[in-house]
Amino acid sequence: MNYKALEKLALGSGFTHAVPLDPTTISLKQEVRDMCKNGCQQYARRWSCPPGCGSLNELREMICHYKKGILVQTVTELEDEFDWDGMMKAQNRHQEHFHLFLEKLCAFNPEFLPLGTGCCMICKTCSYPDAPCRFPQKRISSMEACGMVVSEVCRQNRLKYYYGPNTIAYVACVLVKGI
Ligand code: SF4
Known part of the structure; x- marks a missing residue:
């Protein structure tokens, strides 16, 4: 699989934008975790x-094994800056795009690391910290949870982050081996 095929899968899954992600531009910051x-x-x-x-450091160690990736984005127009319902719907749509993309990607069997938006909501009540995660293969952490400033990752990889008033952009990424 090459990058173009990956991009086609991403755009075919509903994302409005997709660009190559250079993992060396990723910097994990303690301030974000704070x-x-x-x-x-x-x-x-x-x-x-x-x-x-x-x-x-554990996350840096995990990420450093990937040399390529893709940054994906769903940009949505809102009715106005207080359109919370529109924001929630836009976020849900972005999550749907991401899950569809990962489902399609699995068919090609590459080794990949998805980093999404928001926290894992697979289980109503998470087992943390009393027992191990129930679905470690399905669990996805967000880019922010890893310490990334999402707007900065976009800027470094030439993806617009702000599309003007009354728009919202949700971003996720996938690091991939073998493309
Ligand atoms: S899958 Fe793991 S991280 Fe996600 S809610 Fe369930 S136990 Fe928690």
Whole structure:
């Protein structure tokens, strides 16, 4: 599989934009994890989120084995800046695109690492921290949970992040071996 085929799969899954992701542009920052700690109710409540998803060094070690990747995005127009319902629908649509993309990608059997948007909601109540994750193969951590500044990753890889007033852009990525 080459990058073009990967991009075709991504756009065919509903994403509005897809660009090559150079993993060397990814920088994992403690400040982002601190924001999770101070501002997110899922912090220390799910295996997909910090600190359960691994230390920054463990995540760096995981990411450094990938030389290629793809950055995918769903851009949606909102009615206005307070259109919370539109934002939720846009996020759900982005998640649907991501799951469809990963499903299609599995058929090609590459080794890949998906990093998505938001926390893992597979189980209503996560087993963290009392028991191991029930579905470690299906669990997906977010780019932020790994310490990435998403807008910066987009900028570094020449993907627009802001599309003007009353728009919202959700972003995810997949690191892939063998493309
Ligand atoms: S799969 Fe279940 S146990 Fe594992 S992180 Fe997701 S919610 Fe938690």
